[in-house]
Amino acid sequence: MILRIALLLVILLVLPALYIDRKLLHGRLQRWxxxxxxxxxxxxxxxxxxxxxxxDAEVFWKGLYLIVLLAVTVPExxxxxxxxAGRASRxxxxxxxxxxxxxxxxxxxxxxMLYGYAFGAYALKVREASYASPDLPAAFDGYRIVQVSDLxxxxxxxxxxxxxxxxxxxxxxxxxxxxxxxDLVNYHAEELIPFGSExxxxxxxxxxxxxxxxxxxxxxxDWPSEAARQANLAQLVRRQRDMGWRLLLNDNVVVRRGAxxxxxxxxxxxxxPPFPQRGDLTRAQRxxxxxxxxxxxxxxxxxxxxxxxxxxxxxxxxxxxxxxMQLKIGGFSPASWFYDEWGGFYYDGGRALHVSLGxxxxxxxxxxxxxPEVNVITLRKK
Numbered sequence: 001m002i003l004r005i006a007l008l009l010v011i012l013l014v015l016p017a018l019y020i021d022r023k024l025l026h027g028r029l030q031r032w033x034x035x036x037x038x039x040x041x042x043x044x045x046x047x048x049x050x051x052x053x054x055x056d057a058e059v060f061w062k063g064l065y066l067i068v069l070l071a072v073t074v075p076e077x078x079x080x081x082x083x084x085a086g087r088a089s090r091x092x093x094x095x096x097x098x099x100x101x102x103x104x105x106x107x108x109x110x111x112x113m114l115y116g117y118a119f120g121a122y123a124l125k126v127r128e129a130s131y132a133s134p135d136l137p138a139a140f141d142g143y144r145i146v147q148v149s150d151l152x153x154x155x156x157x158x159x160x161x162x163x164x165x166x167x168x169x170x171x172x173x174x175x176x177x178x179x180x181x182x183d184l185v186n187y188h189a190e191e192l193i194p195f196g197s198e199x200x201x202x203x204x205x206x207x208x209x210x211x212x213x214x215x216x217x218x219x220x221x222d223w224p225s226e227a228a229r230q231a232n233l234a235q236l237v238r239r240q241r242d243m244g245w246r247l248l249l250n251d252n253v254v255v256r257r258g259a260x261x262x263x264x265x266x267x268x269x270x271x272x273p274p275f276p277q278r279g280d281l282t283r284a285q286r287x288x289x290x291x292x293x294x295x296x297x298x299x300x301x302x303x304x305x306x307x308x309x310x311x312x313x314x315x316x317x318x319x320x321x322x323x324x325m326q327l328k329i330g331g332f333s334p335a336s337w338f339y340d341e342w343g344g345f346y347y348d349g350g351r352a353l354h355v356s357l358g359x360x361x362x363x364x365x366x367x368x369x370x371x372p373e374v375n376v377i378t379l380r381k382k
Contacts, residue, residue: 149320150358182213324370
């Protein structure tokens, strides 16, 4: 993972610091204070490029490294940009004001990054919403679905209480159905071992239904062979089923209330490259093509506009994947640069997509604004 973004990290470590050194600093002490953390972080980057591991301890140290790197380089970069903008003026007072303003912003950013690491990653929220449709059978009016997504349990190896809080928050909603919309692990199935008994406590009248996300295919780990990756994927599938979860791999399950029923359809991950494209909507709907109301579980929200709307009559799609980039300020998230639908409800006529921001974190335990969440979705008869 670090190798894939190493060039960007080096740019962040070098270019802003070079500007600050050349244009603003005087004396060895100032330069030593500037360059010491950057050089140490550059050495850490080289270490992870050469020796990146995927065990619990390695994941912890990698997350700590990334948050320290961002807490140093992002404020430096923002300060450098503000200072550079101030230098467009020839007036010294404007340049000094820009430098002062940039310093304040940089310090605030550093504090925000550290807050997101220490507290934001664990500030779990319960979000409630509803979806109304005339196609919903009357017996399911008021049916409560709790959606959990992107748990990435390996990130919580050193904070197992975070997973316990998710389980307790979900069970406290007394849901009719729990759905998990992918990315249970980061790199390998063994991450699930310490959490299996805890996640098996999830309880709903109609059980827990799950699908796979892009991380669940173990493609971010350096496997000795394709057979080893496939064996680890099979282990993850087995462990989910051992927890009592019903994992849908391009399959469906019908939920009944008397003579009424709804279909829960689950596809394998179907994203834009480089993410896996294994969803098979035709196969997944086999036997429920004529169902009056369908809920689709599809990890990647881009699947909705690419295929779901044009090739199916599915009423409600539940996705995750984006995390809101684990950063949201007001109504803005950088996730909007990459995804048209990245968090919350989206509609096309009477059909809808709900994108959960997820309950866990990937790469590093950090969230700011895009707090971890579980989602309670109440179905209503229109």
